[in-house]
Amino acid sequence: MNGGNAHSSSGQGSKRLFLGVQFVNCGAYGRLYKNREGTAYVGGCPKCGSKVSIRIDPGAGTSARFFKYYCPM
């Protein structure tokens, strides 16, 4: 490889970019993607459009990668 030293060092490809979420009330599944600040995973229910955001705890590094969400109906 002869890449120049101007190569961007950001953007780790090995980090998980989204979480799975089950919308229990709606019987649907979806994904939450990291927001621009990297502070939370955000997304919405594909059926009712409810917004979901799960804050990323910088210290704890939660091992959970699948969440259940109960849409307010």
Ligand SMILES: [Zn+2]
């Ligand atoms: Zn829903």
